[in-house]
Amino acid sequence: MTVRHCGSYGVIAMPGRSFRIARIAGIPVGVSPWWLAIVALITWSLGASYFPEEIHGISPGVSYALGLGSALLLFASILAHEFGHALVARRAGIEVEEIDLWLLGGVSRMRGEAHDPDDELRYALAGPAVTAVIAVCFGVVALLLPSSTPAVVRALVEYQVLVNALILVFNMLPAFPLDGGRVLRSLLWRRSGDVGRSTATAASVGRGFGYVMIFLGILEFLGGAPEGLWLALIGFFVMMAAGSQAVGAQVQAALSGVHASELMSTPVVSIPERTSALQAGTEYFVPYRYTSFPVVDERGRAIGLVSVAQIDALTRQQRSARWVADIADRDPGLIVGGGEDVARLLERPAFARVGRAVVVDEPGSPIGLVSITDVQRALRASRLTDHATSGSTHTAAG
């Protein structure tokens, strides 16, 4: 039930914003409001049926407390699974932005993708390896418990063995982007050397698994087992996620090898850092009608981007009192070299957030601006040329 997605595309729509609860080993951990609903649902279903069936004569209070305890232990297991992925990713030089616990488990948000199939394989197996260790540990504890152990403790431990084993089996299905699908992709990638095609194949297999899960889930539900809805929901999620990963792979393939300088809009007009916001409005934003400008230091090097919205947000008094350098967005992710690969640029969270970046030359002076729109235009164009090539190949072959 644990899925990762990498980069800023191939993005799985997150239902609801998550809020931070902790920072562990330097990695922020967030919880989606949906996850709280899931904890409540697990507590309820365990408290109302699982524990009363396992332990005869248990009081409802104890049963629900056990349910909550089990849900929180499950939460800890999933977190450990995600840290397995995240720490291995970090060793391979991929930055981990945060770990989110949400509807169906955990998601580690990475900046960038693995650069070789062996890294990808290690990274895909690290999470399931942690889950396997947890399941085995609880299993050993269950076997070693003396016969005098209270039934509640035994039931709690046995549930953790069961649920971790279930997570392990489910995650190792070769349904990309589940971990097993990542393993499949890395093996295909190692054999062919073509990451794009391997992703596309793994995503198709993933989508197939998604359909099968939906079908089986609905069948189960109609057969009178309400848990079938879970399977169908997970199947739907796998199907959607596999589809968006396939799109991400196409984007990556179309844009890798294309440089920022090839897509940028020129010429570029920059605003010196010691310009008041008021002056920037009257001398730049009004006459040029651009929505944002690079801000440069006294040596002409780009230090950030200032947008019309940032000027708009100020009162007239603030506009005459503040320099553009103080209000500009100075995230270093907004400044790219002309030779930067556009596929890499798309992985920058700052670019995804602002929708544009300043392209600079070797000394750091702005030479253009590249926006999401420029990238989309290039993608459309590359699709047209793809169609043209495949069309002519077809004619030649036919």
Ligand SMILES: [Zn+2]
């Ligand atoms: Zn995982």
